[in-house]
Amino acid sequence: MASPVVEAALKCSVCWEIYKDPVTLLCGHNFCQNCIKKTWDHQEERESSCPECMHRYKNRPELKTNTRLRDIAEEIQAEEQKSGISCTYCVDTPTPAVRSCLKCESSFCDKHLKVHSKSPEHVLTQPTSDWQNRECSLHNQTLEYYCVEDSSCICKSCMTEIKHRGHTIQTLSQASMEKKDKYKLILMKLINQKKEMEKRIHGLKKHEGKLQEKADGITEWVASLFRTFRRQIEDLERRVLAEISKELISSSGLINQLEKKYEELSKKIHHIEELRSIPDPLAVIRELDRGDFCDNDEEGDNEDGAEDDEHIHGAGDLDNILISLNICKELSDIVSNAMKYLSVAEDSDVCLDDSSAAANVEVSGDLKVATGVEFLETKQQTLQTFESNQVLSSTAFDRGRHYWEVDIMGSNNFRIGMCYATIDRKGRSSVIGNTGDSWCLVRTVGKFSFRHLNHSIGLHNESSIRRLGIYLDYEAGRLSFYELCDPSHHLHTFTTAFTQPLHAVFRVGSGVQVKIRNERIFADRKK
Incomplete structure (x- = not known):
């Protein structure tokens, strides 16, 4: 079987x-x-x-x-x-059955199947001898009907019982056809889902191919950059070690010179002592007339010795201070040059426009901090002033790549992003993210999302974002947000075609403070 x-x-x-x-x-x-x-x-x-x-x-x-x-x-x-299932009617010579009738509870060979009833109630199946499961356990009769309300198969006697009276009763064939129709609808739905899944898989594979191609290019680019950085650092190492070796060689040469002078002095001293031991005065005088045994410039010797001592004793200071300073300077130059190869813009000096700040937004004297406060009665209202807790930057960007960072303090609601200067100053359309002229990160009730044209994209991040990096590539139409943590990671990128100069914009709830940083976060980590 x-x-x-x-x-x-x-x-x-x-x-x-x-x-x-x-x-x-x-x-x-x-x-x-x-x-x-x-x-x-x-x-x-x-x-x-x-x-x-x-x-x-x-x-x-x-x-x-x-x-x-x-x-x-x-x-x-x-x-x-x-x-082993044989035809019920081939008694003398058992013949293998080809079909069984559920109504007759009999099996048939090809010969007897031809004369069997063709009426619909005689349902034919594969040969079987298991008739017990097809009989009612109460009346021992064939199960021929289906009770819709009780979802159970019943026999003729069951139909007369009280518990099935008034219920919708169908033949097994009718119930089976209805169920097959339901299966057909389910099948069509599953087939449609399968087709949609095939489209998604095809799209993802196509995207994966493009992503792989891009990843290969970026991988080679990054590898090339680090090869350059390693070569520069290795060159720096060789130069520093060469300087140290040079000092050592210089010191060794000076020692050799002094040792030679020392040997010469020893020979002269020994010769003079021999002359002093000569008893003949005339021989002593004549020996002195033939040449000098010591340098006349004794003061010069003292000065040279002092310079040699300074050179030797200054070597210790060079290791601890001068070499460290040179290494730091060279590394700083390498990092500065590396920024030219990376797709990161120079820090942009973003300042707040106090004249645009709402009456419940306090701007610091250096125009770098916006704080949500109670209503400021002394605040002068103009046409450029926001009606509610927002403030624009005085800095506008209409070309190039720009980057800046902000610190966020306080746990209440806030919005941080960019907008056109033409954004409304009053009403719902003045709130950043609600219209097509503004893009922002939103925090409300502990949830983070990105908003544009009043459409939200949820951010799966239940933590509190404390430092934010914002990157603008105006010509490419890209506005990206990054959470600056350890490690930093990308949050979201808006892609569009900018048509007007962009301003940074902040919406701060009561007790929230947003500070524009003067330097990047990695500058703090170097300290």
């Missing part, structure tokens, strides 16, 4: 029997030849369609027998006929 999985795969999805004369459609699905013909004959549509995937054919395709599937199906049927 075949396994249930194999047997299910060999059953036609129309009759749910093992294939007879299986044919294959152009879409790849298989059916019994008679099943697909009857299905198409009953279809109301002009175009024939596959019962399984609903693929439509303008012209009914030619049905070609799937010989391999037919051979497998016949082999399975042959194995089932050998399973």
Whole structure:
């Protein structure tokens, strides 16, 4: 006997029997030849369609027998006929049954099957001898009906009982057809979901290919940068070590010179001592007349010795101070040069425009801090002043790449972003993120999102963002936000075509303080 999985795969999805004369459609699905013909004959549509995937054919395709599937199906049927189920009516000579009737609870060979009743209530299945599961446990009668309210199969006697009175009763065939119709709707839904999933997978694979191509380019670019940085650092190391070696060589040369002088002095001293031991005065005098045994410039020798001592004793200070200063300077130059190769703009000096600040926004004297406060009665109102807690920057950007960072203090609501100077100063349209002329990060009730044209994109971040980096590439139409933590990471990028100069804009709730930083966060980490 075949396994249930194999047997299910060999059953036609129309009759749910093992294939007879299986044919294959152009879409790849298989059916019994008679099943697909009857299905198409009953279809109301002009175009024939596959019962399984609903693929439509303008012209009914030619049905070609799937010989391999037919051979497998016949082999399975042959194995089932050998399973011991014989024709009920072949008493003298047991003959393998090919079908069983659920109503008659009998099995038939090919010969007796031809004379069996063809009425609908006589349902034929694969040969079986398991009739107990098809009988009512209360009345020992065949289960022929289905109670819709109780969702149970019943016999004729069950229909007369009180618990089924007034209920909708169907024949098993009717109930089965309705269930098949439901399965058909579910199948269509699943097929549509499958098609959508195929589109998504195709789109993601296409995106993955582009991403891989971009990643390969960036990988090579980064590797090239670090090779350059490593070469520069290695050159710096060699230069520093060469300077140290040079000092050592200089010191060694000076020692050699002094040692030679020391040997010469020793020889002269020894010779003079020998002369002093000569008893003949004339010999001593004549020896002195032939040459000098010591330098006349004694003061010069003392000065040279003092300079040598200074050189030797100054070597210790060079290791601790001068070398460190030189290394720091060279590394700083390497970092500065590295910034030219990276897609990071120089820090932009962003200052607040106090004349645009609402009456409940206090701006610091250096124009770098905006704080949400109670209403300031002394605040002078102008046409450029916001009605509620917002303030613009006086700095405007209409070209190039720019970058700045802000510190956020306080746990209440705030919005940080950019907008055009033409943004309204009053009403709902003045709130950044609500219209098409502003883009911002929003914090409300502990939730973070990005907002533009009153459309929100949620941010899966329940933590509190304390430092924010903002990067603007005006020509590329990119406005990016980064959380500056350890490690820093990208939050969101708006992509559009900017048509007007952009201003930084801050909306601060009561107790919230936003500070524009004067230097990047990595500058703090170097200290």
